[in-house]
Amino acid sequence: MEKIIEVNGLEKIYKKKKTKEIVKAVDGVSFDVYRGEILGLLGPNGAGKTTTIKSICGLLKPNGGSVHINGFDSNKERLKAVNYITAVLEGNRNIYWRLTVRENMEYFAGNRGISKKAIQGKIEELLEFFNLKGKENELVSSLSRGMQQKLAIAIALLPGTDVILLDEPTLGLDVETSYEVRELLKKIVNEQGKTIIISTHDMPIVQEICDRAVIINGGKVIADEKVEGLIKLFETRAYCFTVEDELTNQQIMAIENHFLIVNIIENEINVTLEKEDDLYLIMDILKSEQTKIEKIDRTTVDFEQVFMQLIKEGNNHDSAVASH
Known part of the structure; x- marks a missing residue:
């Protein structure tokens, strides 16, 4: 299988403000992500998982190690590297509540340098795919949590990046909507050939749709195996x-x-x-x-x-x- 992301010896050190104590949040984390797979990136709170995610997305610069996305070093060629990945961080941070569904999609496409005219066909396609067509002119603030989450994922797909990173994609969703999101994620991989990284505490979603799990604890990788094999x-x-x-x-x-x-x-x-x-x-x-x-x-x-x-x-x- 072809590697699309390579994380090698990642390290991130913080200094506590009050005590000046040095804390190694990530300590030599290494793993690969393969094209077309759904990878679960897991760990308890404080394990170093969020720091690893931010380093992959280019939001943090590590103190050591490297992240390569589609062959580009995110430290040395950040813009080229992050051009292949889109993230939906926990809390629906990539949607504006005072804009409509369609306005959100047009706005965030513009942020990625895609013109309003060029993106219309893709918007129509994603509105249909996520069953949002009847909600396109409604304010995001009036939508259910499930609708907001589907919109956030749809926006992540707009730029057509190879990799989608989803942080807690089923958090706060009811059983029916959680199931719908899982089915949509499987379709995204199977029909569109995308690679998905899921960070979650929802273990049933890992068991149901993830091919492999990388588990981080204490800033280190403690497991990197096929989900089926671990079970x-x-x-x-x-x-x-x-x-x-x-x-x-x-x-x-x-x-x-x-x-x-x-x-x-x-x-x-x-x-x-x-x-x-x-x-x-x-x-x-x-x-x-x-x-x-x-x-x-x-x-x-x-x-x-x-x-x-x-x-x-x-x-x-x-x-x-x-x-x-």
């Missing part, structure tokens, strides 16, 4: 223990203290293990109160469980390193 990997760790008697409070506390992913319902214990030896640990906890095990089954996991487990493992690794 399969963690399915081998997911178990359901069915026991004859209800657990004691001490047993419940012991299990919850040792395992991040736990769901105990009556006589069923659903748990995701970090390593093979953990299977014996949970059996020892059950044995401590002579709790009889009726059966042990493998269970399925979703991507949210995978994400949480990877973050926990990354934090545990950092703690271990710090203690040395």
